[in-house]
Amino acid sequence: MANPYPCVYFGDRILHADEAKLGVAxxxxxxxxxxxxxxxxxxxxxxxxxxxxxDHFRRLVxxxxxxxxxxxxxxxxxxxxxxxxTQLVTENDPVSDVFVRATVHVDESIPGTRVRGCTVRVSMxxxxxxxxxxxxGMRLKTSQWRRIPDAAIPSRAKxxxxxxxxxxxxxxxxxxxxxxxxFLDGAGHVCELSAANIFxxxxxxxxxxxxxxxxxxxxxxRTVLTLAAxxxxxxAERTVDLTELYIxxxxxxxxxxxxxxxxxxxxxxxxxxxxxxxxxxxxxxRHGAALHTDGEHGWVxxxx
Numbered sequence: 001m002a003n004p005y006p007c008v009y010f011g012d013r014i015l016h017a018d019e020a021k022l023g024v025a026x027x028x029x030x031x032x033x034x035x036x037x038x039x040x041x042x043x044x045x046x047x048x049x050x051x052x053x054x055d056h057f058r059r060l061v062x063x064x065x066x067x068x069x070x071x072x073x074x075x076x077x078x079x080x081x082x083x084x085x086t087q088l089v090t091e092n093d094p095v096s097d098v099f100v101r102a103t104v105h106v107d108e109s110i111p112g113t114r115v116r117g118c119t120v121r122v123s124m125x126x127x128x129x130x131x132x133x134x135x136x137g138m139r140l141k142t143s144q145w146r147r148i149p150d151a152a153i154p155s156r157a158k159x160x161x162x163x164x165x166x167x168x169x170x171x172x173x174x175x176x177x178x179x180x181x182x183f184l185d186g187a188g189h190v191c192e193l194s195a196a197n198i199f200x201x202x203x204x205x206x207x208x209x210x211x212x213x214x215x216x217x218x219x220x221x222r223t224v225l226t227l228a229a230x231x232x233x234x235x236a237e238r239t240v241d242l243t244e245l246y247i248x249x250x251x252x253x254x255x256x257x258x259x260x261x262x263x264x265x266x267x268x269x270x271x272x273x274x275x276x277x278x279x280x281x282x283x284x285x286r287h288g289a290a291l292h293t294d295g296e297h298g299w300v301x302x303x304x
Contacts, residue, residue, distance in 0.1 A: 009084050039051055071119060191213055209239065
């Protein structure tokens with residue numbers, strides 16, 4: 001379990017977590033009508049920095065745009081977001097790496113099933129950077145629950161209410177003794193995990209479902225694709241069949257809260273020799289370094 005820090009950003013100021021409340025009649029509570037993003041804040045020798053902060057802000061904007069939450073982009077700029085994140089992190093004064101979850105809630109009371117023109121409220125909180133999946137080798141189970149299609153609830157938007165789908169899938173996997181679930185789409189093709197993107201390696205090629213496969217266009221997914229290209233690794237973004245995972249040379253997953261985590265078993269079938277493969281190891285090392293080093297990508301934003 002991750003421990004939340006005591007100070008939160010809510011509305012337009014820093015509050016104690018116990019003071020930050022949404023009304024029971026708001027759309028955020030009634031319909032799960034909120035969108036969110038999670039990003040890491042790294043602490044190195046007292047210096048704090050956020051990873052791909054501008055991209056995470058853009059994802060909030062795009063999620064709001066997809067859902068029709070038009071008040072957020074009218075009221076918030078990236079500069080305001082950066083200031084709020086800096087204030088929140090400074091107030092909590094973390095001494096080790098943390099995650100920040102930023103959420104835009106529709107907080108208008110009983111507006112009915114509509115969204116345009118409704119008021120929104122931003123919340124952010126800090127919690128320990130504890131991975132949500134094992135880091136030394138995951139065991140995955142294909143879910144009996146199918147991934148919500150883009151034509152129902154768009155996967156590109158991180159909508160809080162849509163994560164009921166993920167809860168059903170992951171709880172089923174845990175109940176069966178596995179670490180997480182693999183979502184398939186309506187045609188039986190691989191999408192992603194309950195809260196992470198998935199990759200496999202066959203014949204030296206890194207393969208992952210493309211962004212039209214009802215997946216979240218993950219920021220860490222994009223990071224890994226960039227790093228793979230820099231390493232000269234061949235990449236294919238395409239439709240993936242479940243049986244390809246059964247015969248893959250390597251399988252791993254990515255996400256802010258997952259990192260780059262190797263998979264050693266899928267549906268009772270051992271992946272390769274049950275050990276992380278060389279491409280997984282290379283990309284995991286590069287990803288870990290990218291979190292802490294700005295380099296040529298401009299991915300790291302100092303906070304204060």
